[in-house]
Amino acid sequence: MAQRPSGTKKNDSGPVRFRHKHLLAIGDLDRFEVAALLDRAETFEPLLEQKVKKLNALHGRTLINLFFENSTRTQSSFELAGKRMGADVVNMSVKSSSVAKGETLIDTAATLNAMRPDLLVVRHGASGAAELLARKVDCAVINAGDGQHEHPTQALLDAFTIRRRLGAIEGLTIAICGDVQHSRVARSNVALLNMLGARVHLIGPPTLMPAGAEHWGARVFHDMREGLKGADVVMMLRVQRERMDGGYFPSAREYFWFYGLDEDKLKLAKPGALVMHPGPMNRGVEIDSNVADNPNVSLIETQVRMGVAVRMAVLEALAESGANGERV
Amino acid sequence: MRPILITNATLVDPAKNKVERGAVLFADKILAIGDIASGPDGAEVVDAEGAHIMPGLIDMRVVIGEPGAEHKETFKSAGRAAAAGGVTTLVMMPNTTPVIDDQSLVDFVLRRAGDRSGGVHILPAAALTKNLDGALMTEIGLLAEAGAVMFSNGDRPIADTRVLLRALKYATAFGALIAHRPEDPYLAEGGVMHHGELAARLGLAGIPSAAEGIMARRDLELAELTGGRLLMDMLSTAEALRPLVRAKARGVKAVASVNVHHLVLNENDVDGYRTFAKLSPPLRSEGDRVALVEAVREGVIDVIVSGHDPRPAEDKRLPFAEAAFGAVGLETLLPGALSLYHKGDVALPALIRAMTMRPAEILNLPQGRLAKGAPADLILVDVGAPFKLDSDKLRSKSNNSPFDEKTLQGIVKRTFVGGRTIFPV
Numbered sequence: 001m002a003q004r005p006s007g008t009k010k011n012d013s014g015p016v017r018f019r020h021k022h023l024l025a026i027g028d029l030d031r032f033e034v035a036a037l038l039d040r041a042e043t044f045e046p047l048l049e050q051k052v053k054k055l056n057a058l059h060g061r062t063l064i065n066l067f068f069e070n071s072t073r074t075q076s077s078f079e080l081a082g083k084r085m086g087a088d089v090v091n092m093s094v095k096s097s098s099v100a101k102g103e104t105l106i107d108t109a110a111t112l113n114a115m116r117p118d119l120l121v122v123r124h125g126a127s128g129a130a131e132l133l134a135r136k137v138d139c140a141v142i143n144a145g146d147g148q149h150e151h152p153t154q155a156l157l158d159a160f161t162i163r164r165r166l167g168a169i170e171g172l173t174i175a176i177c178g179d180v181q182h183s184r185v186a187r188s189n190v191a192l193l194n195m196l197g198a199r200v201h202l203i204g205p206p207t208l209m210p211a212g213a214e215h216w217g218a219r220v221f222h223d224m225r226e227g228l229k230g231a232d233v234v235m236m237l238r239v240q241r242e243r244m245d246g247g248y249f250p251s252a253r254e255y256f257w258f259y260g261l262d263e264d265k266l267k268l269a270k271p272g273a274l275v276m277h278p279g280p281m282n283r284g285v286e287i288d289s290n291v292a293d294n295p296n297v298s299l300i301e302t303q304v305r306m307g308v309a310v311r312m313a314v315l316e317a318l319a320e321s322g323a324n325g326e327r328v
Numbered sequence: 329m330r331p332i333l334i335t336n337a338t339l340v341d342p343a344k345n346k347v348e349r350g351a352v353l354f355a356d357k358i359l360a361i362g363d364i365a366s367g368p369d370g371a372e373v374v375d376a377e378g379a380h381i382m383p384g385l386i387d388m389r390v391v392i393g394e395p396g397a398e399h400k401e402t403f404k405s406a407g408r409a410a411a412a413g414g415v416t417t418l419v420m421m422p423n424t425t426p427v428i429d430d431q432s433l434v435d436f437v438l439r440r441a442g443d444r445s446g447g448v449h450i451l452p453a454a455a456l457t458k459n460l461d462g463a464l465m466t467e468i469g470l471l472a473e474a475g476a477v478m479f480s481n482g483d484r485p486i487a488d489t490r491v492l493l494r495a496l497k498y499a500t501a502f503g504a505l506i507a508h509r510p511e512d513p514y515l516a517e518g519g520v521m522h523h524g525e526l527a528a529r530l531g532l533a534g535i536p537s538a539a540e541g542i543m544a545r546r547d548l549e550l551a552e553l554t555g556g557r558l559l560m561d562m563l564s565t566a567e568a569l570r571p572l573v574r575a576k577a578r579g580v581k582a583v584a585s586v587n588v589h590h591l592v593l594n595e596n597d598v599d600g601y602r603t604f605a606k607l608s609p610p611l612r613s614e615g616d617r618v619a620l621v622e623a624v625r626e627g628v629i630d631v632i633v634s635g636h637d638p639r640p641a642e643d644k645r646l647p648f649a650e651a652a653f654g655a656v657g658l659e660t661l662l663p664g665a666l667s668l669y670h671k672g673d674v675a676l677p678a679l680i681r682a683m684t685m686r687p688a689e690i691l692n693l694p695q696g697r698l699a700k701g702a703p704a705d706l707i708l709v710d711v712g713a714p715f716k717l718d719s720d721k722l723r724s725k726s727n728n729s730p731f732d733e734k735t736l737q738g739i740v741k742r743t744f745v746g747g748r749t750i751f752p753v
Contacts, residue, residue, distance in 0.1 A: 205498055205501050206497045206498055206500045206501050206554075207494050207497050207498045222500065222501035223501065245464075247463070247464055247465060247490070247491060247494050248494060248498075249465075249498060250458075250464065250465050250466055250467045250468065250498075251467055253467070253470070254467040254468075254469050254470050257469065257470060258469050258501070
């Protein structure tokens with residue numbers, strides 16, 4: 001690997017020092033920063049097995065979880081990550097906030113900013129919402145999913161999961177299958193996997209493949225059986241049932257037949273290929289339970305577990321960058 | 329199977345541009361063509377006496393009443409009519425009751441028609457949208473796997489542009505062919521014949537040519553945008569041909585068909601409120617007819633169809649505006665089309681190509697060729713033989729033909745499917 005630039009440090013010398021104030025998209029990072037973050041997550045991962053799982057790196061810091069969309073795993077993952085790093089964590093969801101009373105996103109930002117948090121984790125249904133917030137607050141903003149744009153910590157935890165299991169990402173073939181068009185997970189993953197030197201196959205019906213996806217640095221397949229060939233990892237994307245009423249594809253039955261991952265189709269990938277899913281799963285629509293629940297191939301539970309360690313590293317890095325004044 | 333040698337025939341090979349004298353030897357497949365001195369021992373030898381041998385016709389647009397309207401037409405009666413008309417393969421439209429929008433119905437058609445059609449290949453077109461409502465696409469992938477050869481919304485054009493866009497795009501994953509009749513339903517609403525002077529004089533509401541032209545341009549743009557395979561189903565106007573020529577030149581995957589009636593008749597045939605000439609799309613002006621004939625000659629229009637649409641007399645013997653649209657055509661497709669040849673408008677191979685080889689290419693069928701190894705779906709035709717059509721003698725269950733009492737030329741003497749004679753029985 002090339003020499004690391006001075007902006008990042010390896011895990012054995014402590015927390016990642018970051019050039020960035022926010023984490024809004026994978027494009028904010030370079031491969032050295034990613035490697036440093038994953039190295040750092042590596043040191044946090046064993047904590048989950050310890051009786052006392054808490055550090056105090058973020059002691060006295062405040063993290064606000066601002067979720068405009070319902071989320072179980074991402075919100076609790078960030079909450080746990082913050083608490084394990086010793087931060088004070090406040091969860092705000094749309095139902096209990098004044099957004100429901102008509103406050104605009106910018107009003108909300110100003111209100112929260114007045115509370116002087118250190119870290120703001122935001123999920124919003126509109127693409128670009130995290131970036132808009134970031135411009136209006138003084139603290140670090142972490143995008144936990146904005147519309148159909150990005151979900152960078154999901155991509156980082158996916159990369160971490162793959163790296164832990166297969167050693168390296170460079171040279172792997174990774175198939176991402178499903179509703180690419182509406183998927184922020186796919187966008188972040190394609191960007192990150194490309195950066196890390198993987199070959200990416202995007203698989204989905206033509207109606208769920210964004211225009212120009214072949215220019216993303218991925219090969220596009222509408223025939224899943226073709227796209228799975230040679231894959232080391234198969235990442236399944238959640239397909240929203242409301243897409244059917246929108247006329248993107250005719251039925252769950254047809255979707256599963258052509259684009260659902262079952263044991264039969266998985267055999268077309270490399271022997272021993274691994275299966276991932278960002279959750280929550282639609283069993284019998286995009287993935288068969290026999291695959292999802294097979295511990296030999298499924299990394300789906302591992303992904304959840306790795307999410308906490310990766311987010312601890314991200315929170316630490318952004319809190320650090322806020323502290324040492326190296327903001328860009 | 330006992331081979332058959334047809335000698336002294338005029339061979340119409342749709343892949344060539346001229347006809348030749350010669351012989352053809354076949355069992356279930358064509359074994360030899362050209363100059364064949366004698367067949368194998370035991371072969372049946374038929375002296376064609378100069379009659380034409382050509383591939384059996386492939387009719388890409390046939391309405392059958394089964395299931396749901398068996399009083400209009402059944403697989404059996406349609407098969408009988410097709411065999412007599414020289415049609416050996418037909419694509420059945422999905423506008424039945426129930427609509428063919430589910431795998432099990434495709435399966436039903438294939439099995440039942442296979443049992444009942446008397447040997448004629450009946451291939452189902454599946455509905456493009458559920459219940460032909462124009463709102464939600466059908467299971468194009470599963471239906472294609474079940475055996476649907478194309479997807480059509482029948483006579484109900486899709487007004488919602490996004491629905492057709494998504495269907496065309498989705499279908500590219502399966503290489504499926506989308507047939508769509510370009511007719512703006514708002515412009516056509518209430519119309520019963522071609523919009524023009526005659527309609528005004530008759531006091532009948534017209535369907536303007538623009539209803540087709542506007543929709544044709546839209547559909548071609550959608551095909552270009554999506555890369556989807558589009559069959560422009562039954563064009564009737566010169567307005568639709570101009571954008572088609574341009575789109576084809578740009579490489580858009582669009583092909584087009586025309587109903588044989590639109591090549592032979594025009595709006596004047598409805599004068600006198602003749603409901604048997606009430607068609608959808610309507611018979612257009614003479615200028616349109618001439619343009620359509622030229623488009624067939626130039627290959628701009630790929631396919632000639634019968635548009636076979638059986639209607640019982642009670643649906644036709646009504647005031648013009650209340651009468652049903654549609655005409656039967658399985659038994660008049662060939663003589664109707666041959667009138668263009670007899671008038672010198674289109675050469676015989678090009679004419680036959682539009683009813684054999686081109687449909688086969690579009691549908692990926694092995695039929696439609698006069699070539700060694702091709703299935704022996706063949707017809708022996710006396711192309712010049714005149715007859716006066718008596719629609720009461722049609723084999724179809726319905727006899728609504730605008731050619732009734734007209735003199736046509738071209739009599740099918742024998743029809744073979746897979747080397748087996750299916751007409752005359």
